[in-house]
Amino acid sequence: MREFDAVQKEIKRLLGQIPDTERKKLAETLERLESRIHLLEHNYNRAIRDRAAVHSLLNKSSNELIERYQTIFEFSGTAMAVIEEDGTISLVNTHFERLFGFSREEVEWKKKFPEFLDESVKEYIVGFHRRRLSGDETVPHYYEAKIITRNGSTREVSFSVGLFPGTGRIITSILDIEERKRAEKAVETAQKKIAILNSITRHDIHNQLTPLYLQIDMALMHTQDPVLRESLQKIERIGQNIQEQIEFMKLYQDVGVKSPIWQRVADVIRTATAGIPLDGISQEIDVGELEIYADPLLQKVFYNLVENAIRHGGKLTRIGFSVKEDPNGVAIICVDNGAGVPAKEKEHIFDRTFFKHTGFGLFLSREILSITGIGIRETGVPGEGARFEILVPRGMFRGTLPHKKEPHSDLAQ
Numbered sequence: 350m351r352e353f354d355a356v357q358k359e360i361k362r363l364l365g366q367i368p369d370t371e372r373k374k375l376a377e378t379l380e381r382l383e384s385r386i387h388l389l390e391h392n393y394n395r396a397i398r399d400r401a402a403v404h405s406l407l408n409k410s411s412n413e414l415i416e417r418y419q420t421i422f423e424f425s426g427t428a429m430a431v432i433e434e435d436g437t438i439s440l441v442n443t444h445f446e447r448l449f450g451f452s453r454e455e456v457e458w459k460k461k462f463p464e465f466l467d468e469s470v471k472e473y474i475v476g477f478h479r480r481r482l483s484g485d486e487t488v489p490h491y492y493e494a495k496i497i498t499r500n501g502s503t504r505e506v507s508f509s510v511g512l513f514p515g516t517g518r519i520i521t522s523i524l525d526i527e528e529r530k531r532a533e534k535a536v537e538t539a540q541k542k543i544a545i546l547n548s549i550t551r552h553d554i555h556n557q558l559t560p561l562y563l564q565i566d567m568a569l570m571h572t573q574d575p576v577l578r579e580s581l582q583k584i585e586r587i588g589q590n591i592q593e594q595i596e597f598m599k600l601y602q603d604v605g606v607k608s609p610i611w612q613r614v615a616d617v618i619r620t621a622t623a624g625i626p627l628d629g630i631s632q633e634i635d636v637g638e639l640e641i642y643a644d645p646l647l648q649k650v651f652y653n654l655v656e657n658a659i660r661h662g663g664k665l666t667r668i669g670f671s672v673k674e675d676p677n678g679v680a681i682i683c684v685d686n687g688a689g690v691p692a693k694e695k696e697h698i699f700d701r702t703f704f705k706h707t708g709f710g711l712f713l714s715r716e717i718l719s720i721t722g723i724g725i726r727e728t729g730v731p732g733e734g735a736r737f738e739i740l741v742p743r744g745m746f747r748g749t750l751p752h753k754k755e756p757h758s759d760l761a762q
Contacts, residue, residue, distance in 0.1 A: 422440075422442055423442045423443060425442070425444070425522065426444070427444055427522045427523060427524045428441070428442065428444040428445040428447070428448040428449070428522070428523040428524075428525075429441070429442045429444065429445060429520065429521065429522050429523070430442075430445055430462070430520070430521055430523070431518055431519070431520050432462050432478075432518065432519045432520075432521065433517065433518060434482060434516075434517030434518065435461070436461040436462050436463055436475075436478065437458060437460075437461050437462075438456050438457060438458075438459075438460055438461065438462055439457060439458055439518075440457060441453055441456050441457060445523070448496075448498070448504070448506075448523065448525055449465060449496070449498050449499060450498045450499030450500060451499055462478075463475055465496050465497055466494065466495075466496060466497070467494070467495035467496065467497055467503050469495060470494040470495055474492075474494055474508075477489070477492070477510075478519065481510070481512055481519065482512070482517055482519075490509060490510055490511065491507065491508065491509050491510075492507070492508055493505065493506070493507045493508070493526065494506060494507075494508060496523070504525060504527045505525075505526050505527045505529075505530040506523050506524060506525055506526060506527075507523070507524045507526050508521055508522070508523055509521065509522040509523075509524070510522075554591065554595055555592070555595060558588050558591060558592055561584075561588055562585065562588060565581050565584060565585045565588070568581050569581050569582075607644070607645045609642050609643055609644050609645070609720060609721050610642070610643075610645060611640050611641070611642050611747070612640060612641060612642075612643055612645075612647055613638070613639070613640050613748075614636045614639045614640065614641060614670075614672075614681060615634055615636050615637075615638075615639070617647055617648050617651060618634050618636070618651045618670055619634065620648055621648040621649070621650075621651040621652040621655070622651065622652065622655045625652070625655055625656060625659065627659070627668075629666070630659065630665060630666055630667065630668060631666065631667045631668070632655070632667075632668050632669070632670075633667070633668075633669040633670070634669075634670045635669070635670065635671050635672075635751050636670055636671065636672045636681060636750075636751070637672065637748065637749050637750045637751040638748040638749045639672055639679070639681070639746060639747075639748045639749075639750060640746065640747050640748045641681075641721075641723070641741050641745055641746045642721050642744075642745045642746070643717070643718065643720070643721050643723060643745070644717045644718075644720040644721065646717045647717060647718075649713065649714065649717060650714040650717055650718060650725075650739070651670075651683075653710035653711060653713070653714050654683045654714070654737055655668055655683075656710065657710060657711065657735075658683075658685045658687055658735060661687070661688070662685050662687020662688055662689075662734070662735065663687050663688040664687070665685045665686050665687030665688075665734070666686060667685060667686050668683070668684075668685045669682075669683070669684055669685070670682065670683050671684075671751070672750055672751065673750075674750070675740060675741075677740070677742055677743065678740065678741045678742040678743045678745065678746060679741050679746050679750065680738045680739065680740050680741070681738070681739040681741065682736065682737070682738055682739075683735075683736070683737040683739070684729070684734060684735070684736045684737075685734045685735050686733075686734045687734050687735060688732065688734075688735075689729045689730060689731045689732050689733055689734050689735050690727050690729060690731060690735050691731050692731050695726075695727045696727075698711050698727065699711050699712055699714075699715045699725070700712060711725075718739065721745050722742050722745060723739060723740060723741050723742070723745060724739070724740040725737060725738065725739050725740065726738050726740070
């Protein structure tokens with residue numbers, strides 16, 4: 350502005366040498382220019398003040414944000430570390446110190462993360478690190494491994510790993526799962542012992558039932574006494590009940606033993622029913638590419654549904670499987686055009702105490718499905734066919750569904 354004032358004085362001096370008309374025009378132009386310069390100066394000064402205020406605010410916000418993340422990092426409840434691109438650990442929290450037995454001063458910018466990994470896992474975790482830095486999005490963000498602590502002992506941990514955007518830095522959360530792993534191994538050992546005990550017990554009882562039946566048959570052959578024959582036949586039926594209970598024990602002990610897996614429903618149905626003689630009964634499967642997360646014994650569920658339909662459905666000619674959306678997930682539907690289930694038996698057919706023939710099939714089916722929160726119910730119209738709905742909650746299914754909601758709904762008509 351000072352330079353403008355000097356220029357203005359020089360212009361006024363020169364104006365005295367030109368005609369009045371021209372001098373007046375130049376003076377007006379000069380006044381307008383001066384006004385604009387004052388406005389520019391005002392806006393400039395305001396911008397400087399605003400910039401200073403914004404800078405102060407940003408500094409304050411940044412400091413608050415940094416403090417907040419530092420608090421989360423320190424008090425997250427798990428060991429945490431920031432790992433540089435070359436594997437150097439640049440930052441750890443108190444939980445890291447406790448888990449590994451090293452102080453911050455001994456670790457930060459002095460040790461590389463692979464030094465803390467057991468040899469059995471070092472190669473594949475370092476491989477994960479390299480792939481993640483190269484932009485490979487298929488690298489898992491969660492995995493379990495073994496670490497080595499200061500005293501040389503190993504511990505089971507789980508890693509949760511993420512990459513800072515636009516950098517080569519990685520942040521990892523490390524949860525000690527040693528006690529959980531011990532508990533899992535203890536449960537697994539107990540299950541194996543129980544299974545062995547059950548197997549031995551079943552085998553021993555079965556071996557006793559065989560000669561029992563033989564003695565009963567021989568006694569029936571050598572007596573015509575109606576009272577004695579009736580007693581012997583009752584004893585034989587008791588033995589058959591015992592044998593059925595043994596068979597149930599054999600089937601039930603396998604439920605929940607193995608971890609659930611993702612299974613393609615169409616394939617499971619075809620495999621489950623491949624060995625069932627349909628004898629002219631048509632079977633339709635329209636479940637798209639649906640997969641559900643269920644116990645490996647899922648195959649037995651569909652086997653039981655088809656076997657029961659054939660055994661108890663009367664003169665049925667069709668069995669169909671379809672799928673439709675449900676408010677809480679999806680429903681896999683098994684429907685036939687047989688006799689259906691009497692209204693008073695709809696819920697009881699899933700009870701262990703209610704069975705026909707060898708029984709237990711639907712009870713076991715409900716137990717198998719319940720491992721991953723899947724339900725089953727019968728909703729058919731008595732006399733018009735059975736209709737079973739397998740209710741799969743959200744998170745327990747994936748894949749594409751058929752376009753039509755229920756393509757086999759006409760089977761019961």
